[in-house]
Amino acid sequence: MLPSQALSPAELRQRIRSGDHRGNTSGFAQGFVQCNLAILPAEWAADFLRFCQLNPRPCPLVGMSTSPGDVALPPLGDIDIRTDVPSYRVFREGELVDEVHDIRELWRDDLVTFALGCSFSFEEALLADGLEVRNVTQGVNVPMYRTNIPCQAAGAFAGNMVVSMRPFRAADAIRAVQICTRFPAVHGAPVHLGDPAEIGIADLSRPDYGDAVTLEEGELPVFWACGVTPQVALEKARPPFAITHSPGCMLVTDLRNSRLAVM
Template sequence: MRLPEPSAYKRSVLEQAAELRANIRAGVYRGTTSGHAPGLVQGNVVILPADWAAEFLAFCQANPVACPLIAMSQPGEAALPGLGDDLDIRTDIPEYHVFRDGQRVDTVSDINELWDQQMVTFVLGCSFSFEDALQRAGLKVRNIESGANVSMYRSNIETVPAGRFHGRMVVSMRPFNSSDAIRAIQITTRLPKAHGAPVHLGDPALIGIDDLSAPDFGDAVTVEAGELPLFWACGVTPQVALENARPPLAITHVPGKMLITERLNEELAIL
């Protein structure tokens, strides 16, 4: 299935993203994608052998807030035509983590040498999509303003197990003053495929986070006096589930370095 002919706005957005996509594929750009490709859906990626795919699909279906599924490939399908006409999952992410038996063993710039006809790709919605919506509403997103990756933490919130996949939720954090926090909740609630509304706000200790200055993934950002930290479910959650399930091989994006699709964020929003 090919995507419909894009509108003038979408053509403009795609043109802005084309150079970044080319640089990622060529190995020139390896940075975070937060704040890049405004307006376009970004995706978390999990790639598994076909005989593990059904269990992971069940895990996503049981945990739609942390793992909002937006695409699943057929075995061996490197293209994702529902997400773009020119996507190649083997090359189009800035960096990939490689897991063997649940242990991260490598970080690579492409997965051509690892690819075979039994690989199944899952693309899950990402909070970077709602960052664009927040900015378009006039809200300031601290990690983008700081030129940093978003702060991500392992929480004590349990996911719903499915087969061998289980574990605690990873959350991303962005600070806002109280009035902007209310607006941020309203905006992200309309984007369930980008994790939707926050799962927690306020005291991080209540969800098992001891120190906001020491994220488990990404970069620390400043929380100013009078600001509330807001926590959203994060697409790094599947990487924790992979550690527990221990498939013989799994490939994911590096946290903060996402797949940029050719779908508009508004196409996945609840109107």
């Protein structure tokens, strides 16, 4: 049997669907776009779409279902959105109430799916340029933090941005900015470098999501807008029902990262 890292996106989704892979997806199906997930009742979908349009850095829209109740996302692959993500979070009235590996029993005919770009895609470009990505080196989920950076509101959807962090020395941080600027569909350039307190982060060793990574002497923490931001917006908006991915557990698509690059 192939190791998970060597599987194609379709093979990895089949392994996820069968329950054989339930962890995070960083470093898997290299070369292919991974997506954050938000699923909402149709009556909330227009405002959430507008929230994404107003906040493209944390919420870059890659795809969405063509009609309420549709479990497929044809442009992104042979996908059943109810089974093809390793772990889902279930929200009711804005409160996280459960974390599950399959949402078939929760599925409703009025649900609309949004697939949002993920930083795992630009990590590949950083690695290809010879830069170390610390969470990949250490084999952990990327650290993610709530900030004081406000998003633009759309209807009931509002809140502050969540960011992911990767440490680099100054010269490598500059190179990372140059590389990631070419990938606006997967968060683009960093939103902040340096002092985390300036964006409301008190302690890098205690991320709100994911795992802490080592920050070596002489390195700068570099922060990117993160697709967990919609989960904060859901907490503010308090829709009666919503589903997201669990942080780090992404929808792996058949769309190649190279198609998202701006040359």
